Every structure is written in C-alpha cells, then in structure tokens.
Amino acid sequence: MSLYCENCMKLVDTAICPRCRNRKLRAPQPGDFCQIAEVPYIQAEMLKELYADNGIPCTERSVLGAGLVAELGVNVGRVRLYVPFDRLAPAKELYDAYFCGAADAAEREYDSDPE
Numbered sequence: 001m002s003l004y005c006e007n008c009m010k011l012v013d014t015a016i017c018p019r020c021r022n023r024k025l026r027a028p029q030p031g032d033f034c035q036i037a038e039v040p041y042i043q044a045e046m047l048k049e050l051y052a053d054n055g056i057p058c059t060e061r062s063v064l065g066a067g068l069v070a071e072l073g074v075n076v077g078r079v080r081l082y083v084p085f086d087r088l089a090p091a092k093e094l095y096d097a098y099f100c101g102a103a104d105a106a107e108r109e110y111d112s113d114p115e
C-alpha cells in the first residue's frame with residue numbers, strides 16, 4: 001500500500017520519500033490532497049474545469065516560482081494538480097480519458113519547436 005508524504009503531497013511506494021527524503025510517511029487519509037499530475041498551465045486550466053464539472057475538489061501549485069512565470073509568460077508555467085485521496089481513482093480516469101493523448105501530443109510539439 002502506498003504511503004503519503006505530507007511535504008510533497010504525494011503518494012510514494014517506498015518507506016522514505018524519494019523526493020524530499022521524508023521518513024515520517026503515513027497511511028493516506030481520504031481528505032489528503034495527492035498529486036495527480038504535473039501539466040502545462042493551459043492543460044491544468046482544462047483539467048480543473050473538468051474536475052469541477054465532476055464535483056472533484058482540486059488544488060494546484062505552480063512548479064516555477066510566480067515571479068519567473070510573470071517574467072517568461074504564463075505559457076511556460078507548469079502546474080501540479082492535487083485531488084483528495086478518496087477521489088484519486090475517478091480523477092485519474094478522467095485524466096486518462098480526456099488528456100493523456102493531448103498531453104503527449106503537446107509534449108512532442110514542444111520538444112520539436114525549432115526555436
């Protein structure tokens with residue numbers, strides 16, 4: 001069973017969080033917000049709308065600092081989305097159904113950008 005890291009708001013499958021080395025992991029509770037995806041800003045907006053339509057609470061954190069996003073433009077921003085642990089399964093399903101293909105395509109486009 002996965003454990004929950006409160007620092008990263010993320011489920012991990014190890015005894016120590018691989019991201020922040022937190023050793024005080026605990027069993028996830030239904031209301032714990034867990035990271036479901038890290039996506040470009042535009043897709044985060046779409047996912048948030050999708051989750052709102054389906055009654056799934058969703059919170060976000062910018063990956064880049066707000067200052068950097070302001071400087072470089074909102075399009076470079078990436079956003080981590082979090083949903084409650086007890087809504088993780090339906091949220092994943094929605095994500096896969098609507099956005100996996102689109103996210104992959106956007107990623108490829110971004111990589112091959114000649115600029």
Ligand SMILES: [Zn+2]
Pocket residue numbers: 005006007008009017018019020021022
């Ligand atoms: Zn952590």
